[in-house]
Amino acid sequence: MNQIITNSTNEPAVILRSVAKRFGAVQAVRELDLEVQRGALVGLLGPNGAGKSTAIRMIMSLIRQDSGELRVLGGDALDAKDRIGYLPEERGLYRRMRVGEFLIYLGRLKGLPRQGLSSRVEGWLERIELPGVFRSRCQELSKGMQQKVQFIGAVLHEPDLIVLDEPFSGLDPVNARILISTVQDLHRQGRTIFLSTHQMAQAEQLCERVVLINRGEKILDSTTREVTQRFSPRAVEIEPVAGIHSTRSALEAIPGIESVKATEDGRTAVLLVNERTDPHAVMSLALAAVPCRRIEIARVSLDDVFVRLVTEHGGHARQPVRGAA
Amino acid sequence: MSDNVIDNLIDKKKSNGFRFSRIMTIAIREFRHTVLTKGFIFGAILFPLVMFVVIGVMPFLLSNDQVPVRGTIVVADSDGSVARAIETAFARFQTKKETSIGSNTAAISDALEKSQRGDVAALDALSDITATVEVTVRRISVDDDLAGIRDQVQSGELLALVEIPAKLLESDPPPDADISLLVPSNSPAKTTALFARIARQATVVARVERTGTDLAKATALVREPQAQTARLTSTGTKAKENLELRFLIPGGFMMLMWIAAFTSANQLLTTTIEEKSSKVIEVLLSATSPLELLAGKILGQGFVSLLMLSTYGVAGIAGLAFLTMLDIVPLSSLILFFIWFLLAYFMVASIMAAVGSAVSDLREAQSLVQPAMIVMMIPLFLWLPISENPTGWLATVTSFVPPIGPFVMVLRTTGAVEPIPLWQISLALAVNGFSTIALVWIASRVFRIGVLMQGKPPTPMELLRWARAR
Numbered sequence: 040m041n042q043i044i045t046n047s048t049n050e051p052a053v054i055l056r057s058v059a060k061r062f063g064a065v066q067a068v069r070e071l072d073l074e075v076q077r078g079a080l081v082g083l084l085g086p087n088g089a090g091k092s093t094a095i096r097m098i099m100s101l102i103r104q105d106s107g108e109l110r111v112l113g114g115d116a117l118d119a120k121d122r123i124g125y126l127p128e129e130r131g132l133y134r135r136m137r138v139g140e141f142l143i144y145l146g147r148l149k150g151l152p153r154q155g156l157s158s159r160v161e162g163w164l165e166r167i168e169l170p171g172v173f174r175s176r177c178q179e180l181s182k183g184m185q186q187k188v189q190f191i192g193a194v195l196h197e198p199d200l201i202v203l204d205e206p207f208s209g210l211d212p213v214n215a216r217i218l219i220s221t222v223q224d225l226h227r228q229g230r231t232i233f234l235s236t237h238q239m240a241q242a243e244q245l246c247e248r249v250v251l252i253n254r255g256e257k258i259l260d261s262t263t264r265e266v267t268q269r270f271s272p273r274a275v276e277i278e279p280v281a282g283i284h285s286t287r288s289a290l291e292a293i294p295g296i297e298s299v300k301a302t303e304d305g306r307t308a309v310l311l312v313n314e315r316t317d318p319h320a321v322m323s324l325a326l327a328a329v330p331c332r333r334i335e336i337a338r339v340s341l342d343d344v345f346v347r348l349v350t351e352h353g354g355h356a357r358q359p360v361r362g363a364a
Numbered sequence: 365m366s367d368n369v370i371d372n373l374i375d376k377k378k379s380n381g382f383r384f385s386r387i388m389t390i391a392i393r394e395f396r397h398t399v400l401t402k403g404f405i406f407g408a409i410l411f412p413l414v415m416f417v418v419i420g421v422m423p424f425l426l427s428n429d430q431v432p433v434r435g436t437i438v439v440a441d442s443d444g445s446v447a448r449a450i451e452t453a454f455a456r457f458q459t460k461k462e463t464s465i466g467s468n469t470a471a472i473s474d475a476l477e478k479s480q481r482g483d484v485a486a487l488d489a490l491s492d493i494t495a496t497v498e499v500t501v502r503r504i505s506v507d508d509d510l511a512g513i514r515d516q517v518q519s520g521e522l523l524a525l526v527e528i529p530a531k532l533l534e535s536d537p538p539p540d541a542d543i544s545l546l547v548p549s550n551s552p553a554k555t556t557a558l559f560a561r562i563a564r565q566a567t568v569v570a571r572v573e574r575t576g577t578d579l580a581k582a583t584a585l586v587r588e589p590q591a592q593t594a595r596l597t598s599t600g601t602k603a604k605e606n607l608e609l610r611f612l613i614p615g616g617f618m619m620l621m622w623i624a625a626f627t628s629a630n631q632l633l634t635t636t637i638e639e640k641s642s643k644v645i646e647v648l649l650s651a652t653s654p655l656e657l658l659a660g661k662i663l664g665q666g667f668v669s670l671l672m673l674s675t676y677g678v679a680g681i682a683g684l685a686f687l688t689m690l691d692i693v694p695l696s697s698l699i700l701f702f703i704w705f706l707l708a709y710f711m712v713a714s715i716m717a718a719v720g721s722a723v724s725d726l727r728e729a730q731s732l733v734q735p736a737m738i739v740m741m742i743p744l745f746l747w748l749p750i751s752e753n754p755t756g757w758l759a760t761v762t763s764f765v766p767p768i769g770p771f772v773m774v775l776r777t778t779g780a781v782e783p784i785p786l787w788q789i790s791l792a793l794a795v796n797g798f799s800t801i802a803l804v805w806i807a808s809r810v811f812r813i814g815v816l817m818q819g820k821p822p823t824p825m826e827l828l829r830w831a832r833a834r
Contacts, residue, residue, distance in 0.1 A: 117653060123650070129646060130643060133642070
């Protein structure tokens with residue numbers, strides 16, 4: 040697959056400025072600011088009904104925003120359809136159409152030449168581990184297989200910008216891993232990828248930057264690393280060889296430790312570190328104080344951050360929490 | 365539905381214009397996936413063609429249906445005159461059964477029917493019939509014991525028992541007196557009909573002979589002459605009147621156009637609803653604009669419609685050529701027919717596409733399609749009155765009423781004895797052409813909003829609001 044030709048302009052691939060949208064009484068998206076740099080892999084996170092799909096549909100120019108500015112690849116998405124790949128949340132196929140024929144049809148709509156298109160489709164089917172379905176009818180495929188076919192439809196024409204709405208939902212772990220790997224490959228080729236998901240583990244694994252929205256409002260916009268650092272609990276997890284009961288006093292004596300919280304089985308504990316102390320220094324001191332099987336800096340998952348922020352902002356319009364960058 | 369929601373569903377800016385290759389890609393898919401289905405091939409192409417063939421071949425099949433008639437019939441009459449007349453009729457078959465016209469029992473019945481209408485020559489034609497008819501007539505008296513004869517008829521030993529009441533031979537027979545004809549239960553219908561007609565005819569012959577009148581002369585006297593009708597046109601020429609063709613040709617053209625336009629437009633409705641309900645519409649709209657999608661779909665189904673039109677049209681023209689009647693449909697009428705068809709198709713297709721985009725399933729579509737269908741049924745009701753008077757006020761006025769105008773104009777141009785005034789054709793083209801453009805435009809406005817709408821179907825007023833929305 041060819042590397043994409045980098046556009047000379049430095050304008051981000053996607054720009055939303057104060058974009059708002061309302062469906063009747065429901066404010067689906069409110070004052071959303073967002074930028075997706077060219078070549079980035081950005082995740083749009085949020086619980087069900089947060090406004091992710093609405094935002095994506097506006098980006099795709101399928102629906103119009105009520106207010107605000109929206110630019111995609113330097114203009115309107117309508118003018119750049121051939122450079123955008125889109126996997127909608129609501130999947131759809133022509134049920135009686137053959138898989139190969141369907142993908143060739145989408146490729147032709149996206150401006151691909153007829154010559155070589157069939158082999159390109161075959162190549163993608165092989166790549167995504169769907170060999171032998173070229174002549175199968177879409178209705179003969181399982182739901183997961185259909186989803187992979189639709190994914191191919193979104194990327195077949197090697198677009199500059201790939202917009203994926205919940206690309207992994209409904210997939211089994213094996214197929215999800217295949218798609219994640221493919222998305223990573225596309226990102227490495229320099230394509231801009233913007234995906235929505237409510238599966239935090241996959242977002243954490245994939246995205247270099249995440250945007251979290253809740254009730255149509257952005258509550259987090261930061262790189263994944265910054266999020267984990269920022270929301271790190273400042274704690275050290277330790278599993279002493281002798282167990283917690285006999286080592287608790289030694290651990291509590293380490294400077295900078297606020298408290299020691301043992302697990303129910305008494306084998307491991309979490310050492311909460313105060314704000315003035317470096318957790319790595321605490322880890323060194325603890326290692327010197329007690330022999331242990333395992334000791335590591337406690338990590339926060341994106342899942343934890345998600346739950347915490349959504350809970351904090353549940354149902355109320357708040358000022359968005361911005362990342363350090 | 366609020367204006368706000370409508371606005372939300374409208375594309376933010378106009379696209380950078382149609383891309384014809386996209387439209388053609390959509391059209392080709394639409395065409396292939398309609399035409400290459402068993403339902404279409406059998407329902408829209410093969411079945412009608414088979415019907416054409418069957419209707420064409422049936423008379424030939426029937427004409428070769430020889431039914432041999434061999435045996436004895438018993439005639440019970442008061443003086444034997446009817447029996448003699450029946451015997452004479454059957455004797456004609458027996459003496460001239462291998463002659464020229466290759467006829468059969470159906471032809472015999474036909475000849476007898478004609479003779480009843482006063483065509484004496486038709487009676488003579490009976491002698492030219494070659495069907496195997498070898499019937500012996502046995503005469504008995506009405507006073508004889510008929511029970512035994514009936515048993516023989518029942519068992520099939522006799523072909524029939526004909527009882528002629530004496531009253532039937534009087535010069536003023538009572539209206540309630542009938543011939544009694546008994547045949548075996550397995551007697552072929554055509555044979556029975558033949559016996560009945562010969563018995564009726566023989567009774568008339570016997571009755572007339574009793575009065576001493578010459579039957580041939582009497583029949584010739586009461587025979588009604590044929591009227592050769594011609595219409596004197598405004599240019600002074602005589603146009604031969606052919607009532608059957610005057611109604612059938614325009615009706616055939618109009619029905620052909622109606623079926624071709626509606627089959628494809630209905631397909632357009634169905635495929636649009638399918639694309640919405642299967643959610644594939646959003647994938648398509650990520651690759652193409654709603655207007656390109658609409659244009660491609662209408663064009664694709666238009667090709668389907670033209671295929672049907674060509675199939676039926678070629679079959680019809682072949683039929684006319686076979687009957688050496690090609691001159692009744694001049695080339696100018698065919699060209700005009702094609703133009704009227706295009707206008708009719710685009711009007712009907714626009715309506716169906718707009719409705720298909722606005723609903724989520726066929727059941728919802730019915731409530732919106734029904735009013736349109738009622739309007740589109742009008743040409744079918746107008747067929748006979750307009751064919752009767754293609755230049756009358758009804759025909760003239762309805763020519764300028766879209767969307768039925770094109771159908772009316774087809775009835776007029778293929779059925780009129782004298783040319784339709786040029787100004788009427790021009791005005792009808794202008795009015796219906798403008799209406800077609802307007803309907804396509806309105807459909808495109810509704811389509812771009814409707815395809816992304818979910819939930820309850822819109823009312824007709826809401827559809828109008830979508831059309832007006834900027």
